[in-house]
Amino acid sequence: MMMMLGVFISAALFLGTAQGASLGAVLTEGGMVQGKSHSVGLLRYMDVFKGIPFAAPPGRLQKPVPHPGWEGVLKATEYSKRCIQLNLLQTDTMGSEDCLYLNIWVPQGKTVSYNLPVMVFIYGGGFLLGGGQGANFLDNYLYDGEEIADRGNVIVVTFNYRVGSMGFLSTGDADAPGNYGLWDQHAAISWVHRNIKAFGGNPDNITIFGESAGSTSVNFQIISPKNKGLIRRAISQSGVALCPWAINRNPRKFAEEIAKKVGCPTDSGMVACLRRTDPKAVTLAGKVRLATSATEPIVHNLYLSPVIDGDFIPDEPDTLFGNAADIDYIAGVNDMDGHIFATLDIPSINNALATTTEEEVQALATALSKDRGQDAGIATFQEYTVNWGSKPNKEDIKKTVVEMETDYIFLVPTQTALYLHSDNAKSARTYSYLFSESSRIPIFPLWMGADHADELQYVFGKPFTTPLGYFPRHRDVSKYMIAYWTNFAQTGNPNTGESKVPVTWPEFSNPGHQYLDINNKINTNSVKKMLRTRLVYYWTTVFASYPTVRN
Known part of the structure; x- marks a missing residue:
């Protein structure tokens, strides 16, 4: 009997694979594209397209333009090169200027999918690094969309956009207004809106989501008037x-610094010179100074970023949330998002044998408050040390540094954005979360929570694709996040859709400004209120009341 059952299952799998639905060649506005199809389970299949151009090879320091198209059938089976960027050590460059390509994962059953929700991912990397495929280990790419697509029954899209000098250098005027990376993102979203129906997607149900600089980009995309009618929902993960660090307030200064490094003038001929200079040299000239300290934190060194250009970003971001009044929005942070930056500024934080001094904490508080002056720095230090007592232990001091940088760099701005989105909403819904699954890095302190980018492995289902590297509890976290994220993409409500969730996640605008604490133990106690309200009030009201200091 068991043998017959085994034969039956094998035959079913064979027939399912042989008869699996697949799109085959797809007609896009540029021409035909052919991807690959494979089985991902019993009667479940995946069409994967890699390296589809969504714009022409971009002109240097110019907006993207439509691709001219191609003859025949384009084999979309390999990731394209990343956009030209610094390597991790900032000693050389990698990637190409011809980089505006996207990747698509389409889940299929016995029949070809139709009218599926679409999720478009925007990667992070400080506006300096990154690519649509993400980091790679033995062909296991971080941003592989297969697990999200399969488990949530959504189409997943990732893409490249220009970063560093090529993506965000700006003269602050019409010569080189900047924001080229944001325009690339807009071009990719527009391409998806125009073409995704041919892949089985619903062009009127596009959710964009991203992490770090990609998360900030998501927010820029939904508040920009350029995307009207293109985006239905959005998710910001830590930014x-x-x-x-989201806006460069003095772009001309940094453009001139880059020009000087590559031998270009800083007068009216600067942009023409930069456009004809070796792009590797211009990219290398946009290095970030990593030799930071408590007195010069790294957050103040990220100067190749978006600018208020009067076009894509027409005004101060806090005045533009009316443009997202009908776009459902999830935004949140990791509970120790600032750890990665704090350890660059004060390296003793990760060293159990080293002491972080009160003087270093005070110096950091002063540095983070520099735009508001010395008195604001003193107030910031007092606000974060009010519970120390006369003899704070080493652990409390180190955790205070992480809390301060987390609040300043990520949490408080995100809470403010949630309030603005909720206050401006018409049909839109607003949801807030805190991700608190402890980091898996063994060298980190025992008190460590979720570091910056820790949630990405769970959103992209890595505990399922590399099961030996995780415990069952990690698969629980991944299952929960994919369920909430894809339900939201389907319906605008993270609790309603094809996937079961462990607890109902209430809207932010409910009494008490509720949020969901996401980890492997989600239950009714995970729904909480008023995230770090005292510190949010301090930064947005008390700190903001100090007069701005011109540097």
Whole structure:
């Protein structure tokens, strides 16, 4: 009997694979594209397209333009090169200027999918690094969309956009207004809106989601008037347009610094010179100074970023949330998002044998408050040390540094964006979360929570694709996040859709400004209120009341 059952299952799998639905060649506005199809389970299949151009090879320091198209059938089976960027050590460059390509994952059953929700991912990397496929280990790419697509029955799209000098250098005027990376993102979203129906997607149900600089980009995309009618929902994971590193307030200064490094003039001929200079040299000239300290934190060194150009970003971001009044929005942070930055500024934080001094904490508070002056720095230090007592232990001091940078760099701006979105909403819904699954990095302190980018492995289902590297509890976290994220993409409500969730996640605008604490133990106690209200009030009201200091 068991043998017959085994034969039956094998035959079913064979027939299912042989008869699986597949799109085959797809007609896009540029021409025909052919991807690959494979089985992902019993009567479940995946069409994967990699390296579809969504714009022409971009002109240097110019907006993207439509691709001219191609003859025949384009084999869309390999990731394209990343956009030209610094390597991790900032000693060389990698990637190409011809980089505006996207990737698509389409889940299929016995019949070809139709009218599926679409999720478009925007990667992070400080506006300096990154690519649509993400980091790679043995062909296991971080941003592989297969698990999300299969488990949530959604189409997933990832793409490249220009970063560093090529993506965000700006002269602050019409010569080189900047925001080229944001325009690339807009071009990719527009391409998806125009073409995704041919892949089985619903062009009127597009959700954009992203992390870090990609999360901030998501916020810029929904508040920009350029995307009207293109985006239905959005998810920001650790970053919004109000973050202190999201806007470059003095782009001309940094453009001139880059020009000087590559031998270009700083007068009216600067942009023409930069456009004809070796792009590797211009990219290398946009290095970030990593030799930071408590007195010069790294958050103030991220100067190749978006600018208020009067076009894509026509005004201060906090005045533009009316453009997202009908776009459902999830935004949140990791509970120790600032850890990665804090350890660059004060390296003793990760060293159990080293002491982080009160003087270093005070110096950091002063540095983070520099735009508001010395008195604001003193107030910031007092606000974060009010519960220390006369003899704070080493652990409390180190955790205070992480809390301060987390609040300043990510949490408070995100909470502010949630309030603005909720206050401006018409039909839109607003949801807030805190991700608190402890980091899996063994060298981190025992008190460590979720570091910056820790949630990405769960959103993209890595505990399922590489099961030996995770415990069952990690698969629970991944299952929960994919369920909430894809339900939201389907319906605008993270609790309603094809996937079961462990607890109802209430809207932010409910009494008490509720949020969901996401980890492997989600239950009714995970729904909480008023996230770090005292510190949010401090930064947005008390700190903001100090007069701005011109540097």
